[in-house]
Amino acid sequence: MTIHLHRGDLPAGLDFGRAVAVDTETLGLSLVRDQLCLVQLSAGDGDAHLVQLDRTSYDCPNLKALLADTGVEKILHFARFDLAMIEKYLGVTMSPVFCTKIASKLTRTYTDRHGLKDVAREIAGIELSKQQQSSDWGAAELTEAQQQYAAADVLYLHQIRDGLAAMLEREGRSGLARACFDFLPWRARLDLQGWGETDIFAHT
Template identity: 65%
Template structure:
Protein backbone atom coordinates (compact mmCIF):
# COMPACT_ATOMS: atom_id res chain seq x y z
CA UNK A 1 0.00 0.00 0.00
CA UNK A 2 1.23 3.48 -0.93
CA UNK A 3 -0.44 6.61 0.45
CA UNK A 4 0.00 10.13 -0.92
CA UNK A 5 -1.38 13.08 1.06
CA UNK A 6 -2.21 16.24 -0.92
CA UNK A 7 -3.25 19.62 0.45
CA UNK A 8 -6.36 21.11 -1.17
CA UNK A 9 -6.36 19.33 -4.54
CA UNK A 10 -5.03 16.42 -6.56
CA UNK A 11 -1.92 16.99 -8.65
CA UNK A 12 -2.52 16.84 -12.39
CA UNK A 13 -2.27 13.28 -13.65
CA UNK A 14 -2.28 11.74 -10.18
CA UNK A 15 -5.07 9.32 -11.08
CA UNK A 16 -5.93 7.70 -14.37
CA UNK A 17 -8.37 4.99 -15.29
CA UNK A 18 -12.02 4.46 -15.95
CA UNK A 19 -12.95 3.29 -12.44
CA UNK A 20 -11.96 5.22 -9.29
CA UNK A 21 -12.84 4.33 -5.69
CA UNK A 22 -13.87 7.37 -3.64
CA UNK A 23 -14.64 8.03 0.03
CA UNK A 24 -14.87 11.08 2.28
CA UNK A 25 -14.14 11.96 5.89
CA UNK A 26 -15.95 14.81 7.63
CA UNK A 27 -16.40 16.36 11.05
CA UNK A 28 -19.73 14.56 11.39
CA UNK A 29 -22.72 13.26 9.45
CA UNK A 30 -24.63 16.51 8.81
CA UNK A 31 -23.41 18.08 5.53
CA UNK A 32 -24.80 21.52 6.47
CA UNK A 33 -23.00 21.56 9.82
CA UNK A 34 -20.04 19.19 9.57
CA UNK A 35 -17.41 20.20 7.06
CA UNK A 36 -15.70 17.99 4.51
CA UNK A 37 -12.12 17.26 5.64
CA UNK A 38 -10.69 14.55 3.39
CA UNK A 39 -11.46 12.92 0.06
CA UNK A 40 -9.62 9.67 -0.55
CA UNK A 41 -9.29 7.98 -3.94
CA UNK A 42 -7.74 4.88 -5.48
CA UNK A 43 -7.60 3.39 -8.96
CA UNK A 44 -7.49 -0.09 -7.44
CA UNK A 45 -3.73 -0.40 -7.85
CA UNK A 46 -2.75 -0.36 -4.17
CA UNK A 47 -2.11 3.40 -4.24
CA UNK A 48 -4.32 5.80 -2.28
CA UNK A 49 -4.47 9.57 -2.68
CA UNK A 50 -5.76 11.61 0.27
CA UNK A 51 -6.84 15.20 -0.43
CA UNK A 52 -7.02 17.17 2.82
CA UNK A 53 -9.00 20.42 3.07
CA UNK A 54 -8.58 23.36 5.41
CA UNK A 55 -11.85 25.01 6.50
CA UNK A 56 -13.61 26.91 3.69
CA UNK A 57 -10.95 26.04 1.10
CA UNK A 58 -12.70 23.89 -1.49
CA UNK A 59 -11.31 25.19 -4.76
CA UNK A 60 -10.06 21.87 -6.14
CA UNK A 61 -10.34 21.96 -9.94
CA UNK A 62 -8.38 18.76 -10.68
CA UNK A 63 -10.32 16.72 -8.14
CA UNK A 64 -13.62 18.27 -9.21
CA UNK A 65 -13.01 17.45 -12.87
CA UNK A 66 -12.27 13.84 -12.01
CA UNK A 67 -15.38 13.45 -9.86
CA UNK A 68 -17.59 15.05 -12.52
CA UNK A 69 -16.09 13.13 -15.46
CA UNK A 70 -18.87 11.05 -17.09
CA UNK A 71 -16.24 8.67 -18.47
CA UNK A 72 -15.05 7.71 -14.95
CA UNK A 73 -17.11 5.36 -12.80
CA UNK A 74 -16.92 6.38 -9.14
CA UNK A 75 -17.07 3.51 -6.61
CA UNK A 76 -18.42 4.23 -3.12
CA UNK A 77 -19.48 2.38 -0.02
CA UNK A 78 -22.62 4.11 1.27
CA UNK A 79 -22.34 6.57 -1.60
CA UNK A 80 -25.42 8.47 -0.49
CA UNK A 81 -23.40 10.31 2.16
CA UNK A 82 -20.22 10.84 0.16
CA UNK A 83 -22.06 12.07 -2.93
CA UNK A 84 -23.98 14.58 -0.80
CA UNK A 85 -20.79 15.85 0.87
CA UNK A 86 -19.03 16.24 -2.49
CA UNK A 87 -22.07 18.00 -3.95
CA UNK A 88 -22.36 20.39 -1.00
CA UNK A 89 -18.68 21.32 -0.62
CA UNK A 90 -17.20 20.91 -4.09
CA UNK A 91 -20.32 21.73 -6.11
CA UNK A 92 -19.89 18.53 -8.13
CA UNK A 93 -22.55 15.96 -8.98
CA UNK A 94 -20.87 12.57 -9.20
CA UNK A 95 -22.03 10.46 -12.15
CA UNK A 96 -21.83 7.58 -12.95
CA UNK A 97 -21.60 5.90 -9.56
CA UNK A 98 -21.60 2.46 -7.96
CA UNK A 99 -22.30 1.73 -4.29
CA UNK A 100 -21.06 -1.50 -2.72
CA UNK A 101 -23.48 -1.11 0.20
CA UNK A 102 -26.50 -1.00 -2.13
CA UNK A 103 -25.07 -3.88 -4.17
CA UNK A 104 -24.63 -5.92 -0.99
CA UNK A 105 -28.17 -5.20 0.23
CA UNK A 106 -29.57 -6.38 -3.10
CA UNK A 107 -27.31 -9.41 -3.55
CA UNK A 108 -26.71 -10.61 0.04
CA UNK A 109 -30.28 -10.88 1.34
CA UNK A 110 -29.21 -13.74 3.64
CA UNK A 111 -27.55 -11.26 6.04
CA UNK A 112 -28.11 -7.84 7.56
CA UNK A 113 -24.37 -7.14 7.76
CA UNK A 114 -23.49 -4.80 4.89
CA UNK A 115 -20.78 -2.60 6.40
CA UNK A 116 -17.44 -2.26 4.62
CA UNK A 117 -15.68 -4.26 7.32
CA UNK A 118 -18.23 -7.06 6.89
CA UNK A 119 -17.89 -7.10 3.10
CA UNK A 120 -14.10 -7.14 3.18
CA UNK A 121 -14.12 -10.02 5.64
CA UNK A 122 -16.89 -12.07 3.99
CA UNK A 123 -16.03 -11.56 0.32
CA UNK A 124 -12.26 -10.94 0.33
CA UNK A 125 -11.02 -12.54 3.55
CA UNK A 126 -9.52 -9.18 4.57
CA UNK A 127 -9.88 -7.77 8.09
CA UNK A 128 -9.88 -3.97 8.15
CA UNK A 129 -10.01 -1.78 11.24
CA UNK A 130 -12.59 0.95 11.86
CA UNK A 131 -11.01 2.37 15.03
CA UNK A 132 -10.29 5.79 13.43
CA UNK A 133 -13.82 6.26 12.10
CA UNK A 134 -14.73 8.80 14.78
CA UNK A 135 -11.36 10.54 15.09
CA UNK A 136 -10.77 14.26 14.51
CA UNK A 137 -10.51 14.54 10.71
CA UNK A 138 -10.26 18.33 10.94
CA UNK A 139 -6.91 18.25 12.76
CA UNK A 140 -4.06 20.18 11.08
CA UNK A 141 -2.25 16.94 10.22
CA UNK A 142 -3.46 13.40 9.61
CA UNK A 143 -1.91 10.77 11.84
CA UNK A 144 -0.47 7.61 10.33
CA UNK A 145 -3.40 5.68 11.81
CA UNK A 146 -5.87 8.05 10.13
CA UNK A 147 -4.08 7.72 6.80
CA UNK A 148 -4.17 3.92 6.98
CA UNK A 149 -7.84 3.95 7.93
CA UNK A 150 -8.77 6.35 5.12
CA UNK A 151 -6.82 4.28 2.59
CA UNK A 152 -8.53 1.05 3.66
CA UNK A 153 -11.90 2.62 2.82
CA UNK A 154 -11.03 2.75 -0.90
CA UNK A 155 -8.33 0.15 -1.56
CA UNK A 156 -10.74 -2.80 -1.67
CA UNK A 157 -13.76 -1.33 -3.48
CA UNK A 158 -12.70 -2.53 -6.94
CA UNK A 159 -12.43 -6.13 -5.76
CA UNK A 160 -15.70 -5.87 -3.85
CA UNK A 161 -17.44 -4.57 -6.95
CA UNK A 162 -16.25 -7.60 -8.93
CA UNK A 163 -17.51 -10.02 -6.28
CA UNK A 164 -20.84 -8.25 -5.85
CA UNK A 165 -21.41 -7.94 -9.60
CA UNK A 166 -21.09 -11.71 -9.89
CA UNK A 167 -23.67 -12.20 -7.13
CA UNK A 168 -26.06 -9.65 -8.62
CA UNK A 169 -25.83 -11.34 -12.02
CA UNK A 170 -26.39 -14.77 -10.45
CA UNK A 171 -29.56 -13.54 -8.70
CA UNK A 172 -30.85 -11.61 -11.73
CA UNK A 173 -30.63 -8.22 -10.00
CA UNK A 174 -27.97 -6.40 -12.02
CA UNK A 175 -30.46 -4.10 -13.78
CA UNK A 176 -32.21 -3.31 -10.50
CA UNK A 177 -28.87 -2.43 -8.91
CA UNK A 178 -27.95 -0.18 -11.84
CA UNK A 179 -31.24 1.69 -11.50
CA UNK A 180 -30.48 2.28 -7.82
CA UNK A 181 -26.97 3.52 -8.61
CA UNK A 182 -28.36 5.91 -11.24
CA UNK A 183 -30.77 7.35 -8.64
CA UNK A 184 -28.11 7.87 -5.95
CA UNK A 185 -27.13 11.46 -6.95
CA UNK A 186 -30.83 12.41 -6.78
CA UNK A 187 -31.17 10.70 -3.38
CA UNK A 188 -28.19 12.73 -2.15
CA UNK A 189 -29.73 15.93 -3.51
CA UNK A 190 -32.97 15.16 -1.64
CA UNK A 191 -30.91 14.80 1.55
CA UNK A 192 -29.31 18.19 1.00
CA UNK A 193 -32.62 19.90 0.22
CA UNK A 194 -34.44 18.72 3.32
CA UNK A 195 -35.82 15.23 2.69
CA UNK A 196 -33.20 13.09 4.48
CA UNK A 197 -35.61 10.74 6.28
CA UNK A 198 -39.03 11.28 4.72
CA UNK A 199 -40.05 8.59 2.19
CA UNK A 200 -41.49 10.56 -0.72
CA UNK A 201 -42.69 7.28 -2.26
CA UNK A 202 -44.86 6.41 0.77
CA UNK A 203 -48.65 6.80 0.63
Protein backbone atom coordinates in the same frame (compact mmCIF):
# COMPACT_ATOMS: atom_id res chain seq x y z
CA MET B 1 0.43 -0.25 0.01
CA THR B 2 1.58 3.32 -0.59
CA ILE B 3 -0.32 6.30 0.81
CA HIS B 4 0.06 9.67 -0.91
CA LEU B 5 -1.16 12.64 1.14
CA HIS B 6 -1.97 15.74 -0.91
CA ARG B 7 -2.87 19.10 0.60
CA GLY B 8 -5.55 21.11 -1.14
CA ASP B 9 -5.82 19.19 -4.42
CA LEU B 10 -4.64 16.23 -6.46
CA PRO B 11 -1.48 16.75 -8.51
CA ALA B 12 -2.14 17.31 -12.19
CA GLY B 13 -1.79 14.34 -14.51
CA LEU B 14 -2.77 11.49 -12.18
CA ASP B 15 -4.59 8.72 -14.06
CA PHE B 16 -7.00 6.52 -12.12
CA GLY B 17 -8.20 4.56 -15.14
CA ARG B 18 -11.83 3.77 -15.91
CA ALA B 19 -12.91 3.34 -12.28
CA VAL B 20 -11.82 5.10 -9.10
CA ALA B 21 -12.67 4.15 -5.53
CA VAL B 22 -13.85 7.17 -3.53
CA ASP B 23 -14.55 7.83 0.14
CA THR B 24 -14.81 10.92 2.32
CA GLU B 25 -14.09 11.90 5.91
CA THR B 26 -16.06 14.68 7.55
CA LEU B 27 -16.31 16.43 10.91
CA GLY B 28 -19.48 14.41 11.61
CA LEU B 29 -22.52 12.90 9.95
CA SER B 30 -24.70 16.01 9.69
CA LEU B 31 -25.07 17.39 6.16
CA VAL B 32 -26.12 20.72 7.69
CA ARG B 33 -23.44 21.16 10.34
CA ASP B 34 -20.34 19.14 9.46
CA GLN B 35 -17.76 20.02 6.83
CA LEU B 36 -16.02 17.82 4.30
CA CYS B 37 -12.37 17.36 5.34
CA LEU B 38 -10.78 14.58 3.30
CA VAL B 39 -11.37 12.72 0.03
CA GLN B 40 -9.69 9.35 -0.47
CA LEU B 41 -9.13 7.77 -3.88
CA SER B 42 -7.62 4.59 -5.29
CA ALA B 43 -7.26 3.08 -8.75
CA GLY B 44 -7.34 -0.38 -7.19
CA ASP B 45 -3.59 -0.73 -7.65
CA GLY B 46 -2.60 -0.82 -3.98
CA ASP B 47 -2.01 2.94 -3.76
CA ALA B 48 -4.26 5.41 -1.98
CA HIS B 49 -4.37 9.16 -2.57
CA LEU B 50 -5.68 11.28 0.30
CA VAL B 51 -6.68 14.87 -0.45
CA GLN B 52 -6.75 17.01 2.69
CA LEU B 53 -9.04 19.84 1.65
CA ASP B 54 -8.70 23.55 2.35
CA ARG B 55 -11.99 24.11 4.13
CA THR B 56 -11.80 27.89 3.63
CA SER B 57 -12.12 27.65 -0.15
CA TYR B 58 -12.48 24.05 -1.40
CA ASP B 59 -10.40 25.15 -4.39
CA CYS B 60 -9.38 21.79 -5.88
CA PRO B 61 -9.86 21.83 -9.68
CA ASN B 62 -8.01 18.58 -10.37
CA LEU B 63 -10.04 16.62 -7.81
CA LYS B 64 -13.29 18.17 -9.03
CA ALA B 65 -12.46 17.32 -12.65
CA LEU B 66 -11.86 13.68 -11.76
CA LEU B 67 -15.05 13.35 -9.73
CA ALA B 68 -17.09 15.06 -12.45
CA ASP B 69 -15.68 12.89 -15.27
CA THR B 70 -18.57 10.80 -16.60
CA GLY B 71 -16.07 8.49 -18.29
CA VAL B 72 -14.80 7.29 -14.91
CA GLU B 73 -16.95 5.11 -12.67
CA LYS B 74 -16.86 6.09 -9.01
CA ILE B 75 -16.98 3.15 -6.57
CA LEU B 76 -18.22 4.00 -3.07
CA HIS B 77 -19.68 2.33 0.01
CA PHE B 78 -22.87 4.09 1.16
CA ALA B 79 -22.52 6.50 -1.75
CA ARG B 80 -25.60 8.45 -0.69
CA PHE B 81 -23.69 10.32 2.04
CA ASP B 82 -20.52 10.92 0.03
CA LEU B 83 -22.45 12.19 -3.00
CA ALA B 84 -24.31 14.69 -0.82
CA MET B 85 -21.13 15.96 0.85
CA ILE B 86 -19.25 16.28 -2.44
CA GLU B 87 -22.15 18.04 -4.13
CA LYS B 88 -22.54 20.46 -1.22
CA TYR B 89 -18.87 21.38 -0.74
CA LEU B 90 -17.29 20.74 -4.15
CA GLY B 91 -20.29 21.50 -6.37
CA VAL B 92 -19.83 18.22 -8.25
CA THR B 93 -22.45 15.61 -9.15
CA MET B 94 -20.68 12.26 -9.36
CA SER B 95 -21.83 9.92 -12.13
CA PRO B 96 -21.73 7.06 -12.89
CA VAL B 97 -21.43 5.44 -9.49
CA PHE B 98 -21.36 1.91 -8.07
CA CYS B 99 -22.48 1.70 -4.45
CA THR B 100 -21.19 -1.43 -2.76
CA LYS B 101 -23.67 -1.04 0.12
CA ILE B 102 -26.67 -1.05 -2.21
CA ALA B 103 -25.17 -3.95 -4.16
CA SER B 104 -24.67 -5.83 -0.90
CA LYS B 105 -28.28 -5.29 0.16
CA LEU B 106 -29.53 -6.48 -3.24
CA THR B 107 -27.42 -9.64 -3.19
CA ARG B 108 -26.44 -10.61 0.37
CA THR B 109 -30.06 -11.07 1.42
CA TYR B 110 -29.00 -13.84 3.81
CA THR B 111 -27.61 -11.23 6.26
CA ASP B 112 -28.44 -7.83 7.66
CA ARG B 113 -24.75 -6.90 8.00
CA HIS B 114 -23.91 -4.56 5.13
CA GLY B 115 -21.26 -2.31 6.68
CA LEU B 116 -17.97 -2.03 4.80
CA LYS B 117 -16.15 -4.11 7.43
CA ASP B 118 -18.55 -7.03 7.00
CA VAL B 119 -18.69 -6.82 3.21
CA ALA B 120 -14.90 -6.56 2.92
CA ARG B 121 -14.45 -9.62 5.13
CA GLU B 122 -16.79 -11.80 3.07
CA ILE B 123 -16.14 -10.56 -0.46
CA ALA B 124 -12.45 -9.62 -0.32
CA GLY B 125 -11.22 -11.62 2.68
CA ILE B 126 -9.96 -8.39 4.27
CA GLU B 127 -10.22 -7.41 7.94
CA LEU B 128 -10.72 -3.65 8.23
CA SER B 129 -10.17 -1.72 11.45
CA LYS B 130 -12.74 0.96 12.26
CA GLN B 131 -10.84 2.33 15.27
CA GLN B 132 -10.19 5.75 13.70
CA GLN B 133 -13.73 6.22 12.36
CA SER B 134 -14.63 8.71 15.08
CA SER B 135 -11.55 10.91 15.15
CA ASP B 136 -10.80 14.56 14.36
CA TRP B 137 -10.61 14.73 10.58
CA GLY B 138 -10.37 18.51 10.73
CA ALA B 139 -6.96 18.40 12.41
CA ALA B 140 -4.16 20.26 10.64
CA GLU B 141 -1.98 17.14 10.71
CA LEU B 142 -3.45 13.68 10.21
CA THR B 143 -1.88 10.91 12.26
CA GLU B 144 -0.40 7.84 10.62
CA ALA B 145 -3.27 5.82 12.08
CA GLN B 146 -5.81 8.16 10.48
CA GLN B 147 -4.08 7.94 7.13
CA GLN B 148 -3.97 4.13 7.30
CA TYR B 149 -7.67 4.01 8.18
CA ALA B 150 -8.67 6.43 5.41
CA ALA B 151 -6.63 4.53 2.83
CA ALA B 152 -8.08 1.15 3.78
CA ASP B 153 -11.59 2.38 3.01
CA VAL B 154 -10.75 2.71 -0.71
CA LEU B 155 -7.99 0.18 -1.35
CA TYR B 156 -10.31 -2.83 -1.68
CA LEU B 157 -13.42 -1.30 -3.24
CA HIS B 158 -12.56 -2.46 -6.77
CA GLN B 159 -12.28 -6.04 -5.57
CA ILE B 160 -15.52 -5.73 -3.59
CA ARG B 161 -17.30 -4.20 -6.58
CA ASP B 162 -16.21 -7.08 -8.81
CA GLY B 163 -17.41 -9.68 -6.35
CA LEU B 164 -20.77 -8.01 -5.82
CA ALA B 165 -21.23 -7.35 -9.55
CA ALA B 166 -20.85 -11.08 -10.17
CA MET B 167 -23.47 -11.80 -7.51
CA LEU B 168 -25.84 -9.21 -9.00
CA GLU B 169 -25.46 -10.86 -12.41
CA ARG B 170 -26.01 -14.30 -10.93
CA GLU B 171 -29.25 -13.21 -9.26
CA GLY B 172 -30.51 -11.24 -12.27
CA ARG B 173 -30.42 -7.93 -10.40
CA SER B 174 -27.78 -5.98 -12.31
CA GLY B 175 -30.36 -3.76 -14.02
CA LEU B 176 -32.14 -3.08 -10.74
CA ALA B 177 -28.83 -2.15 -9.12
CA ARG B 178 -27.91 0.20 -11.96
CA ALA B 179 -31.27 1.97 -11.67
CA CYS B 180 -30.65 2.44 -7.94
CA PHE B 181 -27.14 3.76 -8.58
CA ASP B 182 -28.44 6.20 -11.20
CA PHE B 183 -31.00 7.54 -8.69
CA LEU B 184 -28.37 8.21 -6.01
CA PRO B 185 -27.55 11.82 -7.03
CA TRP B 186 -31.24 12.64 -6.65
CA ARG B 187 -31.42 10.81 -3.31
CA ALA B 188 -28.46 12.93 -2.16
CA ARG B 189 -30.25 16.11 -3.25
CA LEU B 190 -33.34 15.07 -1.30
CA ASP B 191 -31.10 14.67 1.76
CA LEU B 192 -29.55 18.09 1.20
CA GLN B 193 -32.98 19.70 0.89
CA GLY B 194 -34.30 18.20 4.13
CA TRP B 195 -36.01 14.96 3.11
CA GLY B 196 -33.37 12.71 4.63
CA GLU B 197 -35.70 10.92 7.05
CA THR B 198 -38.85 11.09 4.95
CA ASP B 199 -39.89 8.17 2.74
CA ILE B 200 -41.52 10.11 -0.08
CA PHE B 201 -42.63 6.83 -1.69
CA ALA B 202 -44.58 5.66 1.36
CA HIS B 203 -48.39 5.80 1.38
CA THR B 204 -48.56 7.61 4.72
